[in-house]
Amino acid sequence: MKVAIIHDDLMRRGGAEKVAKTISNLYPDAPIYTLAYRPESTYPEFKDKNIITSWFQWFARNEFLMKWLFFPLGLLAMRSIKLKGYDLVIMSTTYCAKYVKIQPGTRIVAYCYTPFRLAWNPMSYDIYKNSKGSIRWVFDNVVTILKNVDKKASTQIDYFIAMTQETRERLIAAYHPKNNIPIINPAVELSNFSISSKIEDYYLLVSRFEPYKKVDLAIEAFNKNGRHLIIVGRGSQKEKLIGLAGKNIEFRENLSDLELAKLYENCRGFIFPQYEDYGITPLEANAAGRPVIAYNKGGVLDTMIPYHLDRKNATAYFFDEQSVESLNRAINAFEKVNFAPNKMRANAERFSEKRFKSELKNFIDSIE
Structure with missing residues (x-):
């Protein structure tokens, strides 16, 4: 054929x-x-x-x-x-x-x-x-x-x-x-990721820099909460987003698969602020055994297991509004609960x- x-x-x-x-x-x-x-x-x-x-x-x-x-x-x-x-x-x-x-x-x-x-x-x-x-x-x-x-x-x-x-x-x-x-x-390309025992004190966001991706929302939230955020990507809003970011936020691009996988594997949590039709990146975070903080709409409803529905097998913590306040409330709550890396990896393996x-x-x- x-x-x-x-x-x-x-x-x-x-x-x-x-x-x-x-x-x-x-x-x-x-x-x-x-x-x-x-x-x-x-x-x-x-x-x-x-x-x-x-x-x-x-x-x-x-x-x-x-x-x-x-x-x-x-x-x-x-x-x-x-x-x-x-x-x-x-x-x-x-x-x-x-x-x-x-x-x-x-x-x-x-x-x-x-x-x-x-x-x-x-x-x-x-x-x-x-x-x-x-x-x-x-x-x-x-x-x-x-x-x-x-x-x-x-x-x-x-x-x-x-x-x-x-x-x-x-x-x-x-x-x-x-x-x-x-x-x-x-x-999701499972072979690119593994579970690490070395979790560092930063959050990760991987995205193209386009308006609907809501990277600006994450930047505003982290400007306010002061936590360390690493953003990987590029796109039409690059200069605007860099201009918005405080000193606690760093940008990276053109990473190898290995470099990106390491950032996933060692992050405290993955930030997903957009309404996405599907969203591969939350599954990549899960494949690396890391939990996701995600906006409660779109493809994550099909791919993630939210903490409020199943604490034992949870892979994500959802927030309900695309606002700085809602995202930061979710981050604060996220830091008070535990996620099992093997459960998140098992979720990714379904895909x-x-x-x-x-x-x-x-x-x-x-x-x-």
Whole structure:
């Protein structure tokens, strides 16, 4: 069976790129088609893959340019890709992988993280939410075009796969798919992590620096509580966030897998302040035997075991509001209770790469 993989873009290090890696490991001979690829900006494992980019590669020198030039250039670039001669095409997508034109008769499966945010949930972007007058009018027209294109492109997909029940419901509402949508939770790379007996006095946050990630909330909370926070990541808000941070907060980036694993393994706790569709990083913390302080919404409801529901097997302590006060109350309470590292590791093992590959392969085999 001849297989191709399409992933939106390879310009960052995020959970979607980790899923794309896992899919590629399941089908190692499959080329990966993508909008643009910068080896220095994403995971090094992609250097060993057959990556085929669109002509937008020449414009997308970095993630900032990729986003700002996507409409209309990126959209047109993905629509210019035409795939022929494949038996199966697997999309790893939120936005533009769906726009590639694929030969009729090809089986098409889309592992879809959520419907394209800008098209279906533009209010999640501050730049849209804060726009007014003629600027809002322009944005509304762009959003309408993107929604129409996205909806039409989705009709070529035979089967969607969702990450969680919540994202499954979003996919149904947006795309009205032809077939039932199974749920296959993304995997955590367990082999990267181990449990350490040396716990140090710092908290850890690993994230891209984008508004919805709420890194600013964590910074404001730690500015107030004075505890040591290490933040790993990069993104469009880097300079702003560094400017907000007090002396008790440090930033790191471009870490090796081993360096990052050590930070996970030795931290007092992992901070997860955002509303995330899924969230791999809390599971990475659990894989290292470390507990999570998480906002009580989104994917953590599927992956974490909250302390208030099961103290014996707990893997996380939840807070209910995205506010400095709520987060700091949770941190204070967190420091008064105990978590069992082996229970957290066991929770992460429920989301192994082996399990993900098996479920995905079994599903694909069932539809042939």
